[in-house]
Amino acid sequence: MSAQPSQQETRSRIVVAAMELFWQKGYQSTSIADLLQRAGVHSGSLYHFFPGKQDVLLAVLDLYHGGIDEMLLAPAWHGIDDPIERIFALLAGYREALLGTDCSYGCPIGSIALELHEPDPPVRAGLMANFTAWTDAVEHCLVDAGPRLPDRLDRRALACFVLTTMEGGVMLARTYRDVARYDMAVGQLRQYLDQLLQQGDAARPPRKTRRS
Template structure:
């Protein structure tokens, strides 16, 4: 996982993996028939770790569903800073590196995106009527993912947070305007009869 994140899939040789894992080629190939299966395993693990290793820490102490979206973005910001713009979103990097139309790999990349966006979607749904009815949570979640990936890409390229911070700020502005626009239908600020979905 570390090597694919740092050097990408194609530029990581099996010898690199063997050295880092202090294993012999025979052992590796006993469990993974080909290098390709290593990528599949990495992508599966990323997917399974999105919830416990990414979302859970990011949302610790953050109850507000919309704030959670930005808390998630803050994790990527911190990752960029702490690694000197070396690590970005591993899934995004692999998604653009893999050009071959391998169905299994693409399905796993899509599953990673789907879980990420699905989590954001959950937040937006939880936000309920704070957002306008025409702000489809599904659309919005895909939009947030696009902004994150594009922002991380620019940050890594420029080795600067400017584009990242600018993008997050504009996204924040959008959400502010969405919330302001949603308050039109019901003007009563009373939180008493707030119906709970689910």
């Protein structure tokens, strides 16, 4: 419709610039001046759209939350139907992000979550919404796996476990600037899930010889 590049598009440039900078440098280390330069706007424009820096952060968290399907899950799950493999494809996506940045940048939500020790309630709500959506997606995969997993298994708890593995693994990878520990953690998670699948109600032990 509107071909004009201005209007609401300026606000979007600010939010996208903030998303990138918060991811790379962190929230506290990103100054308003950094934001303005990256977005190519001046301070009058920013403060026209946002009351302050924290409101830019809220917009970024909303952007992540709103884009979790298209930006995160869809790319990771392209061509993958098996629900269990989708979980590890998601984890592989974070691995790629680590490798592509020399293990410097990890999960933006987790970074901000630990960076702000006493975030204001709306910020915490935004962080929680992102974590919850992520956990929901993984839980959905586990539910889709149906009887392949033991009935007694708490799907919600395991989904939460997947998230802690990712976040903890990313933390170590970034600290050591090496994916090795991320891989170790994901490998252990894989082993745990393999064991659960063997115990699944759909698993009829065909022989005493297990898996090929």
